[in-house]
Amino acid sequence: MLDGKKRAVTLGHPCPIRDVLDRIGDQWSLLVLATLEPGVKRFSQIEREIGDISKQMLSKTLRRLEQDGFVLREVHAEVPPRVEYRLTPLGHSFLDPMRALIRWADENHAAITAARQEAGAA
Amino acid sequence: MLDGKKRAVTLGHPCPIRDVLDRIGDQWSLLVLATLEPGVKRFSQIEREIGDISKQMLSKTLRRLEQDGFVLREVHAEVPPRVEYRLTPLGHSFLDPMRALIRWADENHAAITAARQEAGAA
DNA sequence: CAGGATCCCATCAGATACTG
């Protein structure tokens, strides 16, 4: 499921949405995209800025983002190696709707927390 | 991680965002919310409309959405039992930013697919 | 009808160690 078999619904359609949602649900993709928003950065720079991501996950995440056309990867043939990442236009445009969502989260987080408290109390 | 320990970043802040993102990353929450958008529905009605969700996951998802204040659950004391679900105002308002994201997904899905093809070909 | 309980597997993600 989820791969190619998920002929599902997602609001009535065949489902381009899941493809996108998987990229924000996976804990790191969004964070990486946000980190890259200001401009070009190298691997370890991203790693440091995020702080608690493992090399492995950063690597995986970057590769998937690259394959999906959100991120551009540029390898410089030097020693020591230097690899730079930047957002593609697609990557940038994706952050627009995401910002709206993040704003909503900020504004309504209190309500969610309150609801949880109530649920816990009741 | 993810529970309470994730002091992380998510765009620079402490992180109310993860709470929200977890609800769209989990495969079913969004689908259930979307199904409930038109109005009140009962358990098996949602089940049928989504089609490929198990009772268990539907139950879990609904309970979490209820606890988070997205969904209202109403039990009618009848035999056989009737339980109805509806979106709260919070639930409805959440769908606004989500619609923007879904629109983006629709518009850009082709680009993503194309990028994958290219990545696969290269 | 609307679930809860249990079993089981696939995937996610961290930790550690190794390499060009």
Place this chain on the structure above:
DNA sequence: CAGTATCTGATGGGATCCTG
């Protein structure tokens, strides 16, 4: 520096059976 490889543990989620 920028990764890859391997092992491991935590979830997510499906299937099946049981109940008020």
